[in-house]
Amino acid sequence: KNQVEQSPQSLIILEGKNCTLQCNYTVSPFSNLRWYKQDTGRGPVSLTIMTFSENTKSNGRYTATLDADTKQSSLHITASQLSDSASYICVVSARGTTDSWGKLQFGAGTQVVVTP
Amino acid sequence: KAGVTQTPRYLIKTRGQQVTLSCSPISGHRSVSWYQQTPGQGLQFLFEYFSETQRNKGNFPGRFSGRQFSNSRSEMNVSTLELGDSALYLCASSSSGFGNTEAFFGQGTRLTVV
Numbered sequence: 001k002n003q004v005e006q007s008p009q010s011l012i013i014l015e016g017k018n019c020t021l022q023c024n025y026t027v028s029p030f031s032n033l034r035w036y037k038q039d040t041g042r043g044p045v046s047l048t049i050m051t052f053s054e055n056t057k058s059n060g061r062y063t064a065t066l067d068a069d070t071k072q073s074s075l076h077i078t079a080s081q082l083s084d085s086a087s088y089i090c091v092v093s094a095r096g097t098t099d100s101w102g103k104l105q106f107g108a109g110t111q112v113v114v115t116p
Numbered sequence: 117k118a119g120v121t122q123t124p125r126y127l128i129k130t131r132g133q134q135v136t137l138s139c140s141p142i143s144g145h146r147s148v149s150w151y152q153q154t155p156g157q158g159l160q161f162l163f164e165y166f167s168e169t170q171r172n173k174g175n176f177p178g179r180f181s182g183r184q185f186s187n188s189r190s191e192m193n194v195s196t197l198e199l200g201d202s203a204l205y206l207c208a209s210s211s212s213g214f215g216n217t218e219a220f221f222g223q224g225t226r227l228t229v230v
Binding site: 036041042043044045046049089104106107108109 | 120158159160161204206208218219220221222223224226
């Protein structure tokens, strides 16, 4: 079972509107959570990184929240633009003796389509 | 500062052939990791290299292998290609490994096996 679940799987929003994406995880012990934006056919680009002590982080019109107690995170997109059309991937890192890519858990992503 | 460079961007191969993909990390970064991305599976971790040593490996068959050179450039090789190997292959670099450090992805290599 995937330790990082994202919802919804996809959503369509009108340009200018706001939307919120959800990420629930069971990864433990928790180290950090990242949100990536991936345009079709391109590599993911990091939006935010949050550790357990941070509960909000913003990057322009993107605001991520983290509740480490309930193991939930959300990514809020404000005043959406056509360029926000992309897949948004939640990635959770487990704390361990070594920091290694193998300890990452990836969500399946939420596909966002912004229409004029 | 140049980003992560992956070559080639697109590749078409026939079943049974082998393929080598290349990844040049950001200058100064010593960690390079590889991922396979398919519509059905999302991002799947292949392996990570740090200072020429494989530090971690995902659950892929032995047909998938990689290496890292002294200049941190990395190559990934897939032998005896299967149709299911068609995917976007991404590499990412960071200064010391994932942890809390920033990680940067390349544009990917789109491999199509026919």
